[in-house]
Amino acid sequence: MAPLWLSMELAVTVAALLLVIGVPVAYWLAFSGWRFKFLLEAVVALPLVLPPTVLGFYALVAMGPHGPLGKLWQAAFGHGLAFTFAGLVLASIFYSFPFAVQPLMGSFEAVDRRLLNASAVLGASPWRTFCSVILPLSLPGVVTAAVLCFAHTLGEFGAVLMVGGNLPGITRTASIAIYDRVQALEYGEANRMALVLLVISFSVLSLVYAVNRRARRSLWTPWAAK
Amino acid sequence: MGREIGAPLQVRVRKARQGANGQPFVLEVALEIPPGITILFGPSGAGKSTLLDCIAGLVRPETGSVRVGQETWFDSSAAIDIPVHQRQIGYVFQTLALFPHLTVEENIGYGITRLAAREQKQRIEEILNAFKIGGLRTRKPGEISGGEAQRVELARALVTEPRVLLLDEPMTGLDEELKAHIIEDLRAWRTARQIPILYVTHSRIEAQALGDHAITMRAGIAVPE
Numbered sequence: 001m002a003p004l005w006l007s008m009e010l011a012v013t014v015a016a017l018l019l020v021i022g023v024p025v026a027y028w029l030a031f032s033g034w035r036f037k038f039l040l041e042a043v044v045a046l047p048l049v050l051p052p053t054v055l056g057f058y059a060l061v062a063m064g065p066h067g068p069l070g071k072l073w074q075a076a077f078g079h080g081l082a083f084t085f086a087g088l089v090l091a092s093i094f095y096s097f098p099f100a101v102q103p104l105m106g107s108f109e110a111v112d113r114r115l116l117n118a119s120a121v122l123g124a125s126p127w128r129t130f131c132s133v134i135l136p137l138s139l140p141g142v143v144t145a146a147v148l149c150f151a152h153t154l155g156e157f158g159a160v161l162m163v164g165g166n167l168p169g170i171t172r173t174a175s176i177a178i179y180d181r182v183q184a185l186e187y188g189e190a191n192r193m194a195l196v197l198l199v200i201s202f203s204v205l206s207l208v209y210a211v212n213r214r215a216r217r218s219l220w221t222p223w224a225a226k
Numbered sequence: 227m228g229r230e231i232g233a234p235l236q237v238r239v240r241k242a243r244q245g246a247n248g249q250p251f252v253l254e255v256a257l258e259i260p261p262g263i264t265i266l267f268g269p270s271g272a273g274k275s276t277l278l279d280c281i282a283g284l285v286r287p288e289t290g291s292v293r294v295g296q297e298t299w300f301d302s303s304a305a306i307d308i309p310v311h312q313r314q315i316g317y318v319f320q321t322l323a324l325f326p327h328l329t330v331e332e333n334i335g336y337g338i339t340r341l342a343a344r345e346q347k348q349r350i351e352e353i354l355n356a357f358k359i360g361g362l363r364t365r366k367p368g369e370i371s372g373g374e375a376q377r378v379e380l381a382r383a384l385v386t387e388p389r390v391l392l393l394d395e396p397m398t399g400l401d402e403e404l405k406a407h408i409i410e411d412l413r414a415w416r417t418a419r420q421i422p423i424l425y426v427t428h429s430r431i432e433a434q435a436l437g438d439h440a441i442t443m444r445a446g447i448a449v450p451e
Contacts, residue, residue, distance in 0.1 A: 114323035115325060117282075118325070119325075119336070120283075120310040122386060123311050123314065123386065132336075133325060136327045218327075218366075219327060
């Protein structure tokens, strides 16, 4: 079960970090009037269409001893970044970035602009408007982003394999362990881990839909103009 | 900056935009709004809401200035544009904009969080009683009627003690009895606080009951009556 715990640890870490990084990026994308914003939107969405091995390959090159990230990491911590847990986290952040930014951006954009104007005329700074109006009304998007990042990272295979290899206890995640067991013709063990991943994925997605449904109901105002 | 009692609102702005029918539309006004209630008449699309948005800072005019007494909120020639949240404005929008996740009491208190807790509480109590909405304090906007929401919105704007009050058809959807009650409250409020109030309405009854002055807008031009 060690690979499962490693996957869980990776998924929780990545989901937490992606919320911290994703919120300001999504806010900027939602409200910036910059005319070339679409370029950044395309960069954010890139991991959705890029084969994980391609992303993993570039991440591996960047994290290698001659890559910029690898050199920086070596200078700061005295060891390389590739084939470490930190390397997995970094690659997973790139890989799951759109799963954080897109739901957040969608929720921020969906907040009624009249409420933002109302907040401003009532004397609230943009920061207070964000904390008191945008964020609470975007809670379903925040939950969706966190859960999707968690679930997506949990099932990650290609990028993780490229950057982390298959080191037991360090980089052997559940999906890699399943592949490993299948290669060794140990279908029983593979099935057990696959079933756990299936149940976790189903449960977290059910949670997302339940939370979103409940939030929509609680915020509905029958008299509001559409 | 100190608060000037009885300071007029001076607006001289030009703003071009796309009209509702897709035709270009130019708002070009030069007005001095004295303390008291100034009624703003005009057909739909005449630029009334755009004018109010320019004063509030929600829309940036191409040229011109907006001043309250000695204080400049906007001046294109001097590159002055005070952010909306620093203008101390009360604004009731044409379409309601109550925060759906906050209770009625929290909505009303939203604009006065800088005050000491005791004063906040006192002001909220006063306005809840004046507008007869004390019974709604713990409800959320989704649990009250449109007329009640209208009263809450008005109360939320007045409780902040703004320097300028902009009311864009604030009594739409209210019954006659309630309108009469609120008109009385607004009259008393106007007398107690000498600030410029711009009041957009199509109702001659409201205008006669409240208006100290009147302006009619046609195709982006303002004509004092």
